[in-house]
Amino acid sequence: MIEIGKEARLLSRYGLVGVVNNLVLYAVFVSLIWLGTPALLSAGFCYIAGVALSYWLNRRWAFKSTAKHSRELPKFIISYGIGLLATLVILQVLLVWFPPEIAQIINVACTAAVIYITLRVLRFGTDTNAS
Numbered sequence: 001m002i003e004i005g006k007e008a009r010l011l012s013r014y015g016l017v018g019v020v021n022n023l024v025l026y027a028v029f030v031s032l033i034w035l036g037t038p039a040l041l042s043a044g045f046c047y048i049a050g051v052a053l054s055y056w057l058n059r060r061w062a063f064k065s066t067a068k069h070s071r072e073l074p075k076f077i078i079s080y081g082i083g084l085l086a087t088l089v090i091l092q093v094l095l096v097w098f099p100p101e102i103a104q105i106i107n108v109a110c111t112a113a114v115i116y117i118t119l120r121v122l123r124f125g126t127d128t129n130a131s
Contacts, residue, residue: 010125013062014116017054022108025050029104039100043091043107044084051080063125072124079118087111 025046032042055076059065065072090110094103119125 010063011116014058014119015112017057017062018108018112021050021054021057022112024053026104026108030101033100039095039103040088040091042100043087043104047080047084047087051076054080058119059125063119065125067126075119075122075124079115079122079124082118083111083115086114 028049029042029046032045033039037045055073058076059072087107091103091107094106097103098106
């Protein structure tokens with residue numbers, strides 16, 4: 001059963017990690033666009049760079065995981081792999097209607113929801129040995 005208070009804390013910490021991570025990555029994304037890098041390539045680069053920082057911050061602070069890396073890292077990689085597919089599809093669709101700088105802001109919010117749901121479904125941050 002999901003404890004509402006615990007889930008709210010996890011979601012707020014996940015959100016804060018996401019905001020910090022994405023502000024930095026958005027600055028890099030916009031810089032790459034201004035330098036002439038295509039939007040999808042810029043987004044892919046920023047996505048990969050952000051996964052490492054996100055794993056560390058989410059594992060240590062947001063989810064406070066004590067499970068072994070060998071159990072957690074695959075869950076995280078799967079979640080972010082699904083997120084990568086979502087971000088590329090969502091961004092491609094959004095680029096039809098918005099400039100890259102705006103499309104990426106909307107994209108980040110949509111992709112964050114996809115990743116959080118996947119992390120929770122895969123039970124990231126929970127010690128599955130205790131079950």
